[in-house]
Amino acid sequence: MISYLSASWIYPVSSAPLENGVIALRSDGTIEEVFSAEEAKAKNIQDIQYYEGILVPGLVNTHCHLELSHLKGKIPMHTGLPGFVRQVIQQRNSSAEEIETAMLHADEEMYANGIVAVGDISNQSVSKKVKLQSKIYYHTFVEAMGFNPVKAAEIIANAKLTQASFAPLKATIVPHAPYSVSAELFTEINAVSGIAGESISIHNQETADENAFFESKTGHFLKLYEFLGLDISFFEIQGKSSLQTYLPLLSAAPRTLLVHNTFTSSADLEFAGLAHQLLFWCLCPNANLYIEDRLPDIALLKDAGVTITLGTDSLASNQQLNILAEMYSLQEKGDVSFDELLRWGTLNGAAFLGIDAIYGSFEKGKKPGVNLVTQTEGLRLKPDSKIQRLM
Structure with missing residues (x-):
């Protein structure tokens, strides 16, 4: 089973950050694919769980x-x-x-x-x-x-x-x-x-x-x-x-x-x-x-x-x-x-x-964990910025 996560920004680390990108995850947390917003729209991906913040690897x-x-x-x-x-x-x-x-x-x-x-x-x-x-x-x-x-x-x-x-x-x-x-x-x-x-x-x-x-x-x-x-x-x-x-x-x-x-x-x-x-x-x-x-x-x-x-x-x-x-x-x-x-x-x-x-990065076949970083000022951390483990 594949689930889809999206956020204001996704940071694969190994490649450029994606605004409103989408991560496809297997049930065990393995990365199936990482899509740009345009790619996800073209593939008509449904049931996307969206978060305000930045998705980063473990x-x-x-x-x-x-x-x-x-x-x-x-x-x-x-x-x-x-x-x-x-x-x-x-x-x-x-x-x-x-x-x-x-x-x-x-x-x-x-x-x-x-x-x-x-x-x-x-x-x-x-x-x-x-x-x-x-x-x-x-x-x-x-x-x-x-x-x-x-x-x-x-x-x-x-x-x-x-x-x-x-x-x-x-x-x-x-x-x-x-x-x-x-x-x-x-x-x-x-x-x-x-x-x-x-x-x-x-x-x-x-x-x-x-x-x-x-x-x-x-x-x-x-x-x-x-x-x-x-x-x-x-x-x-x-x-x-x-x-x-x-x-x-x-x-x-x-x-x-x-x-x-x-x-x-x-x-x-x-x-x-x-x-x-x-x-x-x-x-x-x-x-x-x-x-x-x-x-x-x-x-x-x-x-x-x-x-x-x-x-x-x-x-x-x-x-x-x-x-x-x-x-x-x-x-x-x-x-x-x-x-x-x-x-x-x-x-x-x-x-x-x-x-x-x-x-270390969001790449196909890896199982790096998924974290959500919130309460930032754009892409800048603040004293009260938070990190939440999603997977």
Whole structure:
């Protein structure tokens, strides 16, 4: 059985928007066809369900920390990243029931907000049950972290156990961040995840202190290592930015997501473009504002022509898990058009996760989900713009 949906605008993403276009859907949500208003009229299509608003594909959240959902509202804003990390460590222990309940609510929130796929960071397997029951597609990124080079083999062995515990769900071992992964551990990660067709992620240049650490071994990360009881006397000044230090240590074979990029420079972008051809750049603007009260240089990233995706980060660093809210922040502070933002939040994210044959756009044979965006000013989002999942 085929049903027909129409709206003020339909955004296929992979092609031009259609004013009063029509989507033909099978009962399981698979796209049968997408018509312009003129094509639908010529075919004399009847029984069309019409909506005021914009029909868009399901949204893709490429960076989330579901297992930190119980920390919502517990960490003050504008602590800076080292301070934020310290508070996550101090407050992470809660009852299993509290953690699971918070994750369930977070998953339900993302589903209600039209999110169909999530790249989720995990340090343990506590989120498996929620993910198995969810209507959302999850790709779990199991973070390996450890700055002491002698522990690399032990760390990767534990990461493999966590990865295996997520079966049958998709899970990949990835580096946490440049300041928490030794060169030896990067080598171990490459051996298990650095292959063509895989997707990996890494937190990148979220704070100025990250660059300062690699360039001159200064900044607040020194206090964080002291708090953690880590002896980093072995670490030598690199004289280069964080990105220019670690990116050559990463395999160039998989699709690689650089997350945050708040302090990425034009020199970093030039370096990255030469080093890796399969880079994706994830923006989590509301988390950046929550932690550092600063956004990446959006214009710089756009001018460089990099492939951008969107993420929410966690409820420890965000008020909500809503890609539309991230889009609004970027529109207001980065002057980005709805067309660009939607591609970032749909097709680009699906391409990074390797699921763009199903998600990301309204195309025949895909099953991307259907959302209705309302309360806009034409094709511009407003503070009270809403998203409603239709399928």
